Amino acid sequence: MANLELKNVHKSYGAVEVLKDINLSIRDGEFVVFVGPSGCGKSTLLRMIAGLEDITSGELRIDGALSNKLTPKQRNIAMVFQSYALYPQMTVAENMGFSLSLEKTPKAEISRKVMAAAEALKLEPLLERKPGQLSGGQRQRVAIGRAIVRSPRLFLLDEPLSNLDAALRSETRVEISELHQRLATTMIYVTHDQVEAMTMADRIVVLNGGRIEQVGSPMELYNNPASEFVASFIGSPKMNLISGGAARAFGAETVGIRPEHMIINVDDPTWQAKVTLVERLGHNTIVYARVPEIGLFTVSLDGQHDFDLGATVGLAPRVDRIHRFDAAGAPIGR
Structure with missing residues (x-):
């Protein structure tokens, strides 16, 4: 397990600045998720922590020791990528133990570590199979098992579920969370899927344009977003955002209302709206x-409700749950 600290970290490729003034502390045993849109720098930041990308300036400290120049092996970090990268000619057990065999670890110790990882990941019945005989979810578990056997100080996971279908994503998400609880190891997980972030993280780091927008627990970010960007990015369905005269009526340049905080078919509506789609889930x-x-509003209602397409309905926000933002996207009244 390990503490991690980033101080004033920058990353540039020539004149192109990719990451700007990153300051972040990750506690021992914490599960932290980096989230943000494509191109925001989250995978680059993970690779810098791993030692796969150089740090242009700033400090990376692992357990207090300056680690900028250490190799990935010296950092004792294990990384799981989107691609499984399994050797097709090897069995599951051989794939999981391969890195240890390269280090000349005794066979008995390799076998013990592989069996322990297989038990944690429910892979015992599959140890003699080859990757071509496995499902996508099983292959991803093997890739995670290959990382576990090394007993790393830090687990880094870069969008490991993106190749899985929706059902397998949900199942594997639970398995990774349970694994973290059993191992109590520091894990950093990168995803563009804010649902994954909200369901798995102790804390979420929201990145946008190479900068950290906000760090906090899932509910801190949901209830008290530090910017209009965080408010719009965190939450599913997405927050309703309105601007112009309608927002200024509430004393803001932009107003955000989460779908579950919209009231529909009220006697004294704020707006009249026409129903364009109903998702009955x-x-x-x-x-x-x-x-x-x-514009278009999204309303989330508990339970089952019927609305006719094209029908006119009255909408109103819960006034106590409105988020107000100024012209710079900063929250008003926090």
Whole structure:
């Protein structure tokens, strides 16, 4: 396990600055998720922590020791990528133990570590199979097992579930969370999927344009976003954002209202809207309704509800749950 600290870290490729003034402390045993849109720098930051990318300026400290110049092996870091990168001619057990065999680890110790990792990942029945005989989810578990056997101080996972279908993503997400609880090891996980971030993280680091926008627990970010960007990025369905005259009526340049904080079919509505789509999901209902000259609103309702397409409905926000932002995207009234 390890503490990690980044101080004033920058990354440039020539004149192109990719990461700017990154300051972040990650505690021993913490599960931290880097999230943000494509191109925000989250994978580059992970690779800098791993030692696969040089740091242009600033400090990377692992357990207090300056580690900028250390190789990945010297940092004792294990990384799981989007690609499984398994050797097709090797069995599951051989793939998991390969890095240890390269280090001339005794066979008995390799076998013990492989069996322990296989037990943690429910891979025992598959140890003699080859990758071509496995599902995508099983292959990803083998890749994670290959990292576990090295007993690293830090686990780094770069979008490891992106190749899986929705059902397997959900299942493997749970398995990784359970694994973290059992191992109590520091894990840093990169994803563009904010649902993964919200369900797995102790803390989330939101990146945008090479900078950290906010760091906090999932609910801190959800309830108290530090910027309009964080407010719009965190949450599913996405927050409703309105600007112009409609926002200025609430004393802001931009107003955000989460779909579950919208009220529909009220007696004294703020806006009249026309229903354009209804998603009936069983446990809840998502209604999309368009307000003339303002735009499309999303309303999330618990349970099952029926609305006719094209019907006119009255909408109103819960005034106590409105988020207000100024022209620079900073929150008003926090």
